[in-house]
Amino acid sequence: MLTVNNIEVVYSDVILVLRGISLKVEPGQIVALLGANGAGKSTTLKAISGLLLRENGAVTRGSIEFEGRRLDKLPAEEITRLGIAQVLEGRRLFQHLTAEENLLTGSLVRPNNRSEIKESLERVYAYFPPLVKLRHRTAGYLSGGEQQMVAIGRALMARPRLLLLDEPSLGLAPLLVQTIFAMIRQYNHESGVSMLLVEQNAHVALQTAEYAYVMENGRIVLDGPAEQLAQNADIKEFYLGLTAVGERKSYRDVKHYKRRKRWLG
Amino acid sequence: MNWQLLPQFAITGLLNGGPIALMALGIVLVFKSSEVFNFAHGQMLLIGAMAAWWFASPEGMGLPLWAAIIAALAVSVLLGLAIERLTLRPMTGQPLLSIILMTLALGQFLQGLTIFVFGTTQRNFPVIFSVTNPYRITLPLTYNDNPIVVVLRQNLVWSFVIAMICVIVLVLFFQYTRTGLAMRATAENHETAQSVGIRINHVFGISWAIAGVIAAISGILIATASGLDLSLSIVVLAAFPAVLLGGLESIPGAVLGGLIVGLAQGLVGLPNNSFFMGPAAAQAIRNSAEIVPYILLLIVLVIRPDGLFGQKRIERV
Known part of the structure; x- marks a missing residue:
């Protein structure tokens, strides 16, 4: 339904923020896009929704297609009119x-x-x-x-047929986050609308989504079905804040940095 | 203080405020949607009135008056759309100040265009309201046992009524139509408006078209009262302080500002008005009633920098 094909995004003609992002949203699916601050999640979303143009950004390579139509040259309002609604950050x-x-x-x-x-x-x-x-x-x-x-x-x-959600959990109390995400799941279930969800709160995002992509430094470093990612040791450590409970940290944990470095490379 | 004449001057001033309010509204409308302060509004006024005169007069088309006015309004719609499409849209993304200065230049261009097409002679605008039969209203007040009678020219009263009808129609339009909602949304934030699928260029076009119509109506109303020549375009100078008094973005503010300006100008005209100053000073002020609204503006802005009805920025902590 939505295909982002190897896009590169440049701000003000010089600042390269996305380096070859590809992702897919199938009909009826909730897809999550995870990553830390500045990883390029919101930029990816803005590239899809057309709001990039207002911020002096442009998709310089690759293509974005929605139901067979190219989106990357359309202004924001026309993209919304094609059936892609968005909940902006903040x-x-x-x-x-x-x-x-x-x-x-x-x-x-x-x-x-x-x-x-x-x-x-x-x-x-x-x-x-x-x-x-x-x-x-x-x-x-x-x-x-x-x-x-x-x-x-x-x-x-x-x-809409596709809903873009940019950090719906931002600045909300944990209980409220649960309520909002429960509603998102329910709506997806009842109406079959596809959703692309950008989140920093990996925990709740992985509970909600079927499939997830992880971004670092403007690239996608990992993707897979949400349950699988939730079990992934690196994801657990870097995004869910879990380590093997009860064990003492030792110098062997220095490896941690090596592992993380490999991601950022 | 001349108490006997006070009601006469106050009411005349207030009624004069009607068309001023309408002009202010036209400026506010454009400012709200596109954040551009339109310095060419006076020239839009002039062109609207000139077009009405040309369609109506035997020197031009010789249409009946109602048809001439409708044709003039149509011309104003086209003028508004053309200004948006040809001068503002290419400026999208430029600094706001450049766009505002561009409207100043546009005003000069339109003024020149009017001279080129219609010449500089004073025109007799067709009479719409009877000049010979003023309304006489006896107020339930007495001064030294004489009843106070207010004499009002018909065109004064009707201009006010028409201006207020326009204001009400516009307010209802904004409040209850989809286009009005789109315009209010665009006025708040262009990016958010685009993200919900509002075509903001269309909204700008509509705002300018409406501003053109409002300008033409106020131009025609003023021309019926004071004749028609190039000086019509500087009548709008009375509307600028009204806009700022009201707070730039507020429709009720523009209307109230217009009425206040009218009232202030009326009261200053009061003969033997010397309760603050000597008669010579009073006479000097009377001779320059145009600056009174600006003095008033200065005082209001010192006390309330956002104007009387300026939108409060909503800040949540």
Whole structure:
């Protein structure tokens, strides 16, 4: 459905940030893109969504295809209109509009059919019951979790076929992260929408996704089915923060750095 | 203080504020959507009014007045769209200041174009509202046992009414239509608007087209009152302080700002107004009523730098 084929991204004509990224999202699949700060996850997402152009970045090599159409030269709004909705990093609501108006902006890409839009709105409220009471509140004054719900709801209002999520867990309490990800899984299950999920929180991302890619320094260093990655010793140590419990660290752990270095190479 | 004439001057000033509010609204509209302060608004006013005159007068097309006004509004829509497409879109991505200065140049260009096409002679704008039958309203007030009567020219009253109708229509448009929602969303953040699939270039085009229509309407309203010549384009100088008073981005602010400016100009015109200063100083101010809104603006901005209704930046901690 979505194929990213060996792309290279350059900012301001000189700064090479992505070096040959390839990934695939199949219909109905949730795919996670993991990595540390500055690994290039968000840039990959922006390359797909077309927002790169606004930041003086460009895809200089490779191609991005969605259902057989090239995306890498299209402006952001046209890509959204093809059926790719996105939840931007840090929520980014229209702060002075109400929660409900924010949701409605998501439906602007659809034909003006009042009853259908109303139905979608009810569906979003069914997924996020707390929003019902907040619908007429100014979005900028909602709490972080509430804003994230509005941001995801707004993307759902477009009835996308592919949903791009950029760090939905950012700045949220752990309990809220669980709630939001449970909802994401549920929506994927019920509507069959494909999702590409960018996350730093590897734990929750690997629980949610079927397949995952790990990025470091603008390259993909590892990929595989999510359960497999969750068992991988390196992933456990570098991303999930797990070591063999109870054992004392010894100088042999210096190897750790060698192993990590091999990744960064 | 001349109490007997105070209501007359206050009400006249307030009503004069209607078209000023409408001009301010046109500027705010463009500013909200594209962050460009449109210095060419006055020339859009002039061209709209000139077009209406040309379509209506026997020297031009000789159409009936209503048809001429509709044709002029159509011309203004095209003008707005053309300005957006030909001058602003190529400037996308340039520093904001360059774009704003470009509108200043555009204003001069349009002024020159008007001279080229229509010449510099003063035109008699067709009479829309009766000049000979002013409204006389007796207020339920007395001064030294004389009832206070306010005399208002018809065009003054109707200009105000039409301006306010335009304002209300626009507010409803923004609040309740999909295009209005797209425009409000774009006004908040271009990138986010694009990410939800709003074609922001279309939104800019629509804003400029609406600004063109508003400019033409205010141009026609002012021309019916004070005749039509090139000086129409500098009438907009009264709207700039109104825009800033209201806080640049606020529609209610622009309207209120326009009314305040009108009121201030009206009150300054009051004869024997000498409660602050000697009669000579009062006379001097009266002769330069144009600067009064700016003095007012200075005072307001010192106290409230965001204007009266400026949008508060929402900051969550």
